[in-house]
Amino acid sequence: MDPLTWTGALGDWLDPVLAVAAALFGVAALASVLAGLVLPAPALAVNPDGTLAVRRNLRSWVDAGLRGAFAFLILVVLLYLAGGLLLPYGDAGIVGAMVRRFLPVWIALALTFALSIRFKRRLGLYGKLFDSTVGMVGFGLVMFWVFTALFVGLFDLIATHDPLAAVSGLKNKPPGVPVPGADLPAPGAHYLLGGDNLARDVFSRMVHGSWIVVQIAPLATVFSFMVGITLGLPAGYHGGRLDAVLSFLSNLILAFPVILLFYLLVTPEIAETGIPSYMAVGLFLFPILFVGVLLWSRYRTDPRRAATLMVPTLLVLTWLYLSLVSQAETPIRFMGPLDLFDVPGGILVVFVSVVFVNSPTVFRIVRGLTMDIKTRDYVAAAQTRGESTWYVMLWEILPNARGPLIVDFCLRIGYTTILLGTLGFFGLGLPPDSPDWGSTINSGRQLLSVFPHPALVPAIALLSLVLGLNLLADGLREESLKD
Amino acid sequence: MLRFVVSRVVMMAVTALCLTFIVFALTNLPPNLEKLAKFEAGSRISDEEVASWLARNGYDRPTLLRYGEWLGVLPGWTRADPDTGEVTGRCLSREQSAAGAAEAEADGALRPPRFCGILQGDWGESTVFKVPVLDVVGRSLALTGKLMFWVMVVMVPGALLLGVLAGMREGSRLDRGLSTVSIATTATPEYVSGVVFIAIFTSSAVGLRWFNGSATSAMDDATFQNFTLPVLTIALYGMGYIARMTRASMTEVMTAQYIRTARLKGVSFPQVVLRHALRNALIAPFTVIMLQFPWLLNGVVIVEALFNYKGFGWTLVEAAGNNDIELLLGVSVVSVIVVLVTQLISDIGYAYLNPRIRLS
Numbered sequence: 048m049d050p051l052t053w054t055g056a057l058g059d060w061l062d063p064v065l066a067v068a069a070a071l072f073g074v075a076a077l078a079s080v081l082a083g084l085v086l087p088a089p090a091l092a093v094n095p096d097g098t099l100a101v102r103r104n105l106r107s108w109v110d111a112g113l114r115g116a117f118a119f120l121i122l123v124v125l126l127y128l129a130g131g132l133l134l135p136y137g138d139a140g141i142v143g144a145m146v147r148r149f150l151p152v153w154i155a156l157a158l159t160f161a162l163s164i165r166f167k168r169r170l171g172l173y174g175k176l177f178d179s180t181v182g183m184v185g186f187g188l189v190m191f192w193v194f195t196a197l198f199v200g201l202f203d204l205i206a207t208h209d210p211l212a213a214v215s216g217l218k219n220k221p222p223g224v225p226v227p228g229a230d231l232p233a234p235g236a237h238y239l240l241g242g243d244n245l246a247r248d249v250f251s252r253m254v255h256g257s258w259i260v261v262q263i264a265p266l267a268t269v270f271s272f273m274v275g276i277t278l279g280l281p282a283g284y285h286g287g288r289l290d291a292v293l294s295f296l297s298n299l300i301l302a303f304p305v306i307l308l309f310y311l312l313v314t315p316e317i318a319e320t321g322i323p324s325y326m327a328v329g330l331f332l333f334p335i336l337f338v339g340v341l342l343w344s345r346y347r348t349d350p351r352r353a354a355t356l357m358v359p360t361l362l363v364l365t366w367l368y369l370s371l372v373s374q375a376e377t378p379i380r381f382m383g384p385l386d387l388f389d390v391p392g393g394i395l396v397v398f399v400s401v402v403f404v405n406s407p408t409v410f411r412i413v414r415g416l417t418m419d420i421k422t423r424d425y426v427a428a429a430q431t432r433g434e435s436t437w438y439v440m441l442w443e444i445l446p447n448a449r450g451p452l453i454v455d456f457c458l459r460i461g462y463t464t465i466l467l468g469t470l471g472f473f474g475l476g477l478p479p480d481s482p483d484w485g486s487t488i489n490s491g492r493q494l495l496s497v498f499p500h501p502a503l504v505p506a507i508a509l510l511s512l513v514l515g516l517n518l519l520a521d522g523l524r525e526e527s528l529k530d
Numbered sequence: 531m532l533r534f535v536v537s538r539v540v541m542m543a544v545t546a547l548c549l550t551f552i553v554f555a556l557t558n559l560p561p562n563l564e565k566l567a568k569f570e571a572g573s574r575i576s577d578e579e580v581a582s583w584l585a586r587n588g589y590d591r592p593t594l595l596r597y598g599e600w601l602g603v604l605p606g607w608t609r610a611d612p613d614t615g616e617v618t619g620r621c622l623s624r625e626q627s628a629a630g631a632a633e634a635e636a637d638g639a640l641r642p643p644r645f646c647g648i649l650q651g652d653w654g655e656s657t658v659f660k661v662p663v664l665d666v667v668g669r670s671l672a673l674t675g676k677l678m679f680w681v682m683v684v685m686v687p688g689a690l691l692l693g694v695l696a697g698m699r700e701g702s703r704l705d706r707g708l709s710t711v712s713i714a715t716t717a718t719p720e721y722v723s724g725v726v727f728i729a730i731f732t733s734s735a736v737g738l739r740w741f742n743g744s745a746t747s748a749m750d751d752a753t754f755q756n757f758t759l760p761v762l763t764i765a766l767y768g769m770g771y772i773a774r775m776t777r778a779s780m781t782e783v784m785t786a787q788y789i790r791t792a793r794l795k796g797v798s799f800p801q802v803v804l805r806h807a808l809r810n811a812l813i814a815p816f817t818v819i820m821l822q823f824p825w826l827l828n829g830v831v832i833v834e835a836l837f838n839y840k841g842f843g844w845t846l847v848e849a850a851g852n853n854d855i856e857l858l859l860g861v862s863v864v865s866v867i868v869v870l871v872t873q874l875i876s877d878i879g880y881a882y883l884n885p886r887i888r889l890s
Binding site (some may be wrong): 076079080082083084110181189235296299301302304305306307310311312314315316317319320322326456461465468469472473485491492495496497498500502506507509510513514516517518521 | 545548549552553556557559560561562565591633651674699702703709710714716717718719721722723726728729731733734735736743752827829831832836844846847850853858861862865866869870873
């Protein structure tokens with residue numbers, strides 16, 4: 048078996064085309080920016096019938112050139128994708144083989160985009176996202192990793208090798224190295240992105256890493272939002288002593304350098320004392336509280352409906368809560384056979400500390416928004432109707448604060464991803480052979496200047512996911528401000 | 531104004547007390563102390579020996595009491611061993627305890643101080659480096675100060691330039707291009723950009739060997755070659771955030787009435803930006819820059835670990851990784867104080883710069 052090159056036979060003629068397309072795009076973008084600074088905007092002329100016409104000048108031609116160059120670049124990239132999907136294994140090189148491995152993700156992405164764009168007028172803010180290029184690019188990047196994680200974690204599709212298994216002789220080998228013993232040119236015959244310092248497949252570890260991030264980051268962000276909202280609403284609404292105490296506590300946590308907090312909280316010694324488990328008991332109570340108060344404040348005048356809704360919901364949530372809190376090998380262990388699942392010890396500590404670090408910021412945002420919104424007329428109207436305080440907070444103020452909160456939610460998932468990477472980078476919490484991106488970067492950085500690929504691959508993966516989340520947040524902000 | 535400053539300072543002191551107590555409690559948990567005993571007295575000692583070692587060294591008393599002694603507001607403990615009669619104490623050095631408390635009492639020169647906590651300047655001794663904590667912290671702070679200085683020199687003008695250029699014409703190509711650049715830098719944590727930089731600029735695989743992948747030599751002699759990458763790595767992550775704040779503040783100012791008036795009077799666009807808009811647009815970024823310090827501290831820890839630059843962040847990692855309680859406490863105190871003081875400066879500075887707050 049020969050090692051694969053980056054783009055294979057396809058690249059012989061497509062690589063120069065890509066270089067030309069990229070150069071054209073660069074020149075056109077620069078020209079467009081300069082034209083925007085120097086040249087006047089295209090003049091508007093009024094036609095005799097009252098309509099407006101744009102008189103084209105040099106600047107509009109430059110802009111058209113930029114659009115053309117961008118379309119050309121996209122076309123070339125699509126050719127690479129098509130080549131990878133259509134040509135036999137190996138002819139399109141590493142890139143082609145990777146494109147082929149990601150086939151389920153492409154199908155899922157294409158379906159998502161087709162359906163969303165088809166029905167975008169009926170989908171509210173989510174539909175409007177597809178009016179902004181930045182938002183679409185961000186959404187595409189995010190969904191790429193979400194689908195990858197789902198296909199890897201649930202169906203075991205994309206990875207070519209076991210992320211933890213080593214193949215002898217492939218230690219630190221460059222991308223495209225053939226696996227000894229594989230004869231047929233088929234998926235799995237090569238380490239597509241090379242081997243790491245323990246001779247494991249870098250590509251498979253990267254895609255498995257996405258599953259860890261996608262499992263932890265959004266859930267941890269949801270929990271910090273539950274905590275932040277449940278505390279921030281009353282603090283902003285009532286003010287006074289409650290606000291002073293809660294704000295002091297949140298400032299206390301915010302004044303802690305995050306890394307110091309991690310080093311203090313996420314150590315085996317602390318886990319031994321059970322402090323993270325006790326913190327989990329406290330922090331994970333908030334979602335139950337939140338849902339309980341949310342439902343009760345809405346249906347309290349209709350006790351029958353309230354009971355039918357609340358009892359099953361709260362029962363399920365409490366059971367989940369108790370299973371989550373009760374962990375084998377920690378001081379809190381009481382569920383016995385009723386325990387639904389056990390989160391691995393390290394993950395729970397990581398989860399708790401990430402929630403703990405994030406919730407004060409959410410608290411501050413919610414508090415500020417509440418203080419702003421509580422002066423509005425519709426809040427006064429609800430108060431005059433005699434609605435309960437929690438109803439006003441949860442059903443009048445919170446829905447009207449959703450715009451900034453949704454944007455911050457996207458940003459915060461990205462930040463949580465960065466925090467998870469930081470923890471992995473310092474080898475805190477997660478087991479050392481875990482394929483998550485931070486740990487992989489950490490294990491790859493010792494030999495970085497000789498073999499850069501084991502650290503570079505997860506670094507770029509993490510970068511693309513966080514970039515996608517930030518672009519998505521930017522697109523959402525832009526579109527929600529247009530109303 | 532004075533009342534405002536005083537209340538902020540009092541608040542800051544209370545916060546500092548709370549935070550240092552939390553750190554003290556978390557670093558002095560029983561498992562940590564047991565590990566310390568085993569580190570100091572041999573790893574194979576039995577549980578009774580651990581307990582007696584802890585008792586002999588004063589670690590067996592309530593945390594709050596020991597926090598007071600560590601802080602220097604309660605008198606340091608002394609203890610006479612019931613078997614040997616040897617006297618040990620927090621404020622007694624080794625020679626003094628060997629000489630015995632009685633002689634120390636008789637000889638005035640050897641009399642130990644009653645209080646010896648961080649308020650008296652006694653920060654204890656690092657168990658890993660075997661030197662006083664104050665020396666380690668001081669040396670590493672100086673090194674990190676050098677790093678931070680250059681980070682600020684690169685980051686602040688770069689970020690302000692990016693933000694002002696992007697914000698002066700909202701929605702233009704330039705704005706969209708620069709905004710995307712700043713989003714991209716905020717999405718690049720230090721451990722990613724550092725790894726990418728090292729891979730591109732120092733590795734033999736790519737072949738551009740422009741810079742050094744390690745900044746160890748920069749501790750004594752910082753040159754363009756060995757200091758560029760660490761400085762750039764930290765600066766890049768903070769830059770995008772400040773740039774976005776500057777852009778937001780700039781676009782807000784550019785839509786203000788007085789800017790329109792100036793434009794209508796016929797002032798040229800560059801003049802409007804430089805003379806009229808810039809000064810008002812820079813109030814908000816000032817606060818943001820000060821509040822970046824806690825974040826920069828994060829970056830410092832990552833970058834110093836990545837580039838092996840033995841500054842403050844590197845010391846924090848070493849202390850935490852090796853269960854060096856006294857050193858970790860010292861590092862925490864310094865970082866907490868740095869964060870709180872910058873918050874204070876940012877609050878006061880904002881109030882000073884913004885007349886609407888100053889006068890009310």
